[in-house]
Amino acid sequence: MEPIVILTLLAAMIILLLILGAPFKSFKWIGTGAVRLLIGALFLFFLNTFGGIFEYHLPINLFTASVSGFLGVPGIVALIFLDMMVVN
Known part of the structure; x- marks a missing residue:
């Protein structure tokens, strides 16, 4: 997959979760965790792009x-x- 497609999908999922939110209180932590995972993956994507x-x-x-x-x-x-000290 091309990076722009991945970026677009991640951004759409984040916006969708932020707009719709979790309809039930018990599922709110799942939505928050999913948003944080997507943002973390986005951070790593940019790190790998600029890295x-x-x-x-x-x-x-x-x-x-x-x-x-x-x-x-x-x-x-x-x-x-950790990557530089342990792996290399």
């Missing part, structure tokens, strides 16, 4: 998306640090 200039790639999977989504920028920095 391609420096030949750096961080895989996008459930673990990395959840860390970057729930912790934000400090989570991405921690993932980069």
